[in-house]
Amino acid sequence: MTKLARKTVRDLTPYQSARRLGGSGDIWLNANESPFANEYKLQCDRLNRYSACQPQELLQAYADYAKVPVEQVLTSRGADEGIELLIRTFCEPNTDSILYCPPTYGMYAISAETFDVTAKKVPLTEEWQLDLPAIRDNLDSVKLIFVCSPNNPTGNLINRRDIEALLDMTADQAIVVMDEAYIDFCPEASTVDLLERYPNLVILRTLSKAFALAGLRCGFTLANPDIIALMLKIIAPYPVPVPVSDIAVQALSPAGLAKTKFQVLDLNANRAYLQAGLSMLEGVTVYEGYGNYLLVQFPDAESLFSALWDQGIILRRSPVENCIRISVGNRDECEKTLAFIRKQLSQR
Numbered sequence: 001m002t003k004l005a006r007k008t009v010r011d012l013t014p015y016q017s018a019r020r021l022g023g024s025g026d027i028w029l030n031a032n033e034s035p036f037a038n039e040y041k042l043q044c045d046r047l048n049r050y051s052a053c054q055p056q057e058l059l060q061a062y063a064d065y066a067k068v069p070v071e072q073v074l075t076s077r078g079a080d081e082g083i084e085l086l087i088r089t090f091c092e093p094n095t096d097s098i099l100y101c102p103p104t105y106g107m108y109a110i111s112a113e114t115f116d117v118t119a120k121k122v123p124l125t126e127e128w129q130l131d132l133p134a135i136r137d138n139l140d141s142v143k144l145i146f147v148c149s150p151n152n153p154t155g156n157l158i159n160r161r162d163i164e165a166l167l168d169m170t171a172d173q174a175i176v177v178m179d180e181a182y183i184d185f186c187p188e189a190s191t192v193d194l195l196e197r198y199p200n201l202v203i204l205r206t207l208s209k210a211f212a213l214a215g216l217r218c219g220f221t222l223a224n225p226d227i228i229a230l231m232l233k234i235i236a237p238y239p240v241p242v243p244v245s246d247i248a249v250q251a252l253s254p255a256g257l258a259k260t261k262f263q264v265l266d267l268n269a270n271r272a273y274l275q276a277g278l279s280m281l282e283g284v285t286v287y288e289g290y291g292n293y294l295l296v297q298f299p300d301a302e303s304l305f306s307a308l309w310d311q312g313i314i315l316r317r318s319p320v321e322n323c324i325r326i327s328v329g330n331r332d333e334c335e336k337t338l339a340f341i342r343k344q345l346s347q348r
């Protein structure tokens with residue numbers, strides 16, 4: 001049956017999600033998940049009915065949280081589906097391109113390739129900022145430009161002035177998609193206020209990270225109403241299961257938001273603890289991070305990664321030279337990870 005598949009699909013290398021990579025152990029700091037498993041109420045008396053395509057209560061709750069009009073919100077199965085919808089909405093297969101700036105999130109290129117859309121790479125500068133002149137030189141056929149801030153896996157923020165310059169540069173020509181999957185850890189850095197000024201700005205959000213709901217699959221696209229309307233033309237008829245919407249609304253209630261705020265403070269403190277502890281180790285460079293993870297450079301990342309893996313401490317290898325990405329867990333997980341790394345490096 002393999003030969004019946006599209007050539008694109010046969011040739012595709014799927015995204016190596018942390019889940020797919022496997023591993024066994026009791027400290028999982030490889031998928032930027034939250035260590036907090038919060039409780040929710042499930043109501044099962046309406047499951048005989050289809051869900052609304054865009055549950056109004058959920059849209060309103062997120063709009064209030066993000067401080068945008070409800071007409072500027074679309075909800076989907078995680079931010080990943082938002083990426084896919086944008087590509088399918090704006091890119092003609094075998095003709096148009098997306099542009100992205102590695103090292104960054106892998107799904108932009110994979111989603112594009114899945115739909116026969118070329119993914120153009122313009123690497124970030126040495127400071128992991130946008131290379132605006134190189135982007136300008138590569139705008140031919142580009143419909144979407146993906147910018148991740150805080151950037152995964154490097155952790156840094158993209159300069160706001162560069163984002164505005166990019167939006168000006170691409171006005172009427174391409175859409176700038178700000179991936180703000182980690183923005184709840186540093187809400188002051190959001191570009192949401194720029195939506196009013198820039199019709200070509202789109203923002204991706206998710207409940208998977210700070211809201212501790214990776215297993216729920218609930219994300220949001222914030223954009224001007226004409227973009228939302230276009231995406232709604234191609235979205236699945238029932239993308240948000242009833243229990244997903246119910247739980248997401250609870251997470252976005254005043255009590256849910258307060259809990260998330262508290263957990264974000266907790267995780268940001270743990271990140272500072274990890275950052276300080278790792279920075280003291282010889283030969284180790286910790287890059288300043290604004291999300292719930294840190295990118296760390298070690299003298300021999302490969303062997304350290306394996307030693308941690310064998311110990312049941314599962315982290316994520318990064319494409320950045322000799323770097324490992326460490327998700328910020330609870331304090332106990334951070335302490336154990338730091339202690340093991342310290343011991344490992346002292347034995348070298």
Ligand SMILES: *Cc1c(COP(=O)(O)O)cnc(C)c1O
Nearest residue numbers: 078079080105152181206208219
């Ligand atoms: C985790 C992540 C996403 C995907 O979020 P989901 O809502 O779980 O699909 C998108 N972008 C970046 C940068 C991420 O790290």
